[in-house]
Amino acid sequence: MKCKSLILFASMGFAALLHGPSPALAQVSLGSAQSFAVLGGSTVTNTGLTIITGDLGVSPGSAVTGFPPGIVIGGTIHAGDAVAAQAQSDAALAYAALVAATCTTNLTGQDLGGLTLPTGVYCFNSSAQLTGTLNLVGAGPWIFQIGSTLTTASNSSVLVNGHNDCNGSDVFWQVTSSATLGTGTQFVGNILAFTSITLNTFANVSGSALALNGAVTMDTNHVSVCSSGGAPFPHGAIKVTGGGQIPVPNPNSALPNATGTGRATFGFNAKASKSGGTAASGEFNYVNHVTGLHINGPVTTIEVIAINPDGSPKTVLFSGTCRSSSPSCSFYVTVEDHGEPGTIDEFGIAVTGGPTEVRSQRVISNGNIQFHGN
Numbered sequence: 001m002k003c004k005s006l007i008l009f010a011s012m013g014f015a016a017l018l019h020g021p022s023p024a025l026a027q028v029s030l031g032s033a034q035s036f037a038v039l040g041g042s043t044v045t046n047t048g049l050t051i052i053t054g055d056l057g058v059s060p061g062s063a064v065t066g067f068p069p070g071i072v073i074g075g076t077i078h079a080g081d082a083v084a085a086q087a088q089s090d091a092a093l094a095y096a097a098l099v100a101a102t103c104t105t106n107l108t109g110q111d112l113g114g115l116t117l118p119t120g121v122y123c124f125n126s127s128a129q130l131t132g133t134l135n136l137v138g139a140g141p142w143i144f145q146i147g148s149t150l151t152t153a154s155n156s157s158v159l160v161n162g163h164n165d166c167n168g169s170d171v172f173w174q175v176t177s178s179a180t181l182g183t184g185t186q187f188v189g190n191i192l193a194f195t196s197i198t199l200n201t202f203a204n205v206s207g208s209a210l211a212l213n214g215a216v217t218m219d220t221n222h223v224s225v226c227s228s229g230g231a232p233f234p235h236g237a238i239k240v241t242g243g244g245q246i247p248v249p250n251p252n253s254a255l256p257n258a259t260g261t262g263r264a265t266f267g268f269n270a271k272a273s274k275s276g277g278t279a280a281s282g283e284f285n286y287v288n289h290v291t292g293l294h295i296n297g298p299v300t301t302i303e304v305i306a307i308n309p310d311g312s313p314k315t316v317l318f319s320g321t322c323r324s325s326s327p328s329c330s331f332y333v334t335v336e337d338h339g340e341p342g343t344i345d346e347f348g349i350a351v352t353g354g355p356t357e358v359r360s361q362r363v364i365s366n367g368n369i370q371f372h373g374n
Helices: 002-019 031-035 082-100
Strands: 036-040 043-047 051-053 055-058 063-065 071-073 077-079 120-124 128-130 133-136 142-146 150-152 157-160 171-175 179-181 186-193 197-199 204-211 216-219 222-224 238-248 262-272 280-288 294-307 313-321 329-336 346-353 357-363 366-373
Touching: 031 036, 031 082, 036 043, 036 051, 036 082, 036 216, 036 222, 043 055, 051 294, 055 063, 055 082, 063 077, 071 329, 071 346, 077 082, 082 142, 082 171, 082 186, 150 186, 179 186, 197 204, 222 294, 238 294, 238 313, 238 346, 238 357, 262 294, 262 313, 280 313, 280 329, 294 329
Parallel strands: 036 055, 036 204, 043 063, 043 216, 051 071, 051 222, 055 077, 071 357, 120 142, 128 150, 133 157, 142 171, 150 179, 157 186, 171 186, 179 197, 186 204, 197 216, 204 222
Antiparallel strands: 238 262, 238 366, 262 280, 280 294, 294 313, 313 329, 329 346, 346 357
16 A cells, blocks of 8 residues: 555656646645644544644544544544545645655755745755754745654744744645654644654644644644634734633533533633733633533633634633642633624633543533634
8 A cells, every 4th residue: 555655646746747846836735635734644643632723634544532632623523534535635646746846955964943944945855853943934835845754852943934823824844754743842834744743742733734644643732724814813912701601411522513401601801911922811710510610710821723814813722720729720711703792602621630621612502702902
């Protein structure tokens, strides 16, 4: 099977060369794979509170494990279905197009950390390493062709024009073998790895992780698929408020459309610091009236993790520490504002540590969520 895949990719790459590399590199398209934040070939596995914004899929394999505690918002899990199969087919075409692009700068032997790179096609004859910060400047696109593996050191980062938000739609990483992102890495771009992708603890991707033949392995990560238009909403300009309730199934269900005879109520305000970054202030309160779980505490971080095509915020994540909890716990809340009257606004929560609770993103049964300028 692997040999057939190699022949397929080689054939597609040769066809692309016959037509010549396109001078408009932005024409590289992920096709239906564009909506996938994570796509595996054999399996997708997760440990911890991973948040996927976009679709998650696997094909030709069908195993997806670790959801929950991982949650998928703004998308669907496609395990071995026709949608995932088509996405893999389109990802393979994109991979071949990236292989066929003409290299403009060979960086073999150089660490990407500390470099500032304009739009272009950058190639490595063998492995590529990122230690520190890579700055990408210009309008894009940026293509990286890597002859074997891609590895990032802990706490490394990729910035596009000074940001590591969802700027990844015009950054492509074609990896001939496997990619491994180190602990705490803040990565930008669409990773298309022929074999596998591993995201170590707290490694986040603004873009996508697409493994054509092997597994995608995650541990407490954020992966946010990027739309093709719009600019990231400034973190320092966001404030979110809301209150209402969601249906609580008993026993628990992680399905986004889960219903139940019980209810959980919530209320919150979260305001970003004017100094920028993800620091925030505010208060959060949540009560599951079926189990009696009561979580409240100060909001400490807030982040826009998905945007609409016009650049306005689509999904906001805020988090904090539970008050008066023994053992201690933390809460992570994702909210979506779909305008007035708020009947299709969405709310999701995960509580980790002492008390635990996972309610994947779902439409509220009543109430209202609002995003404001700060």
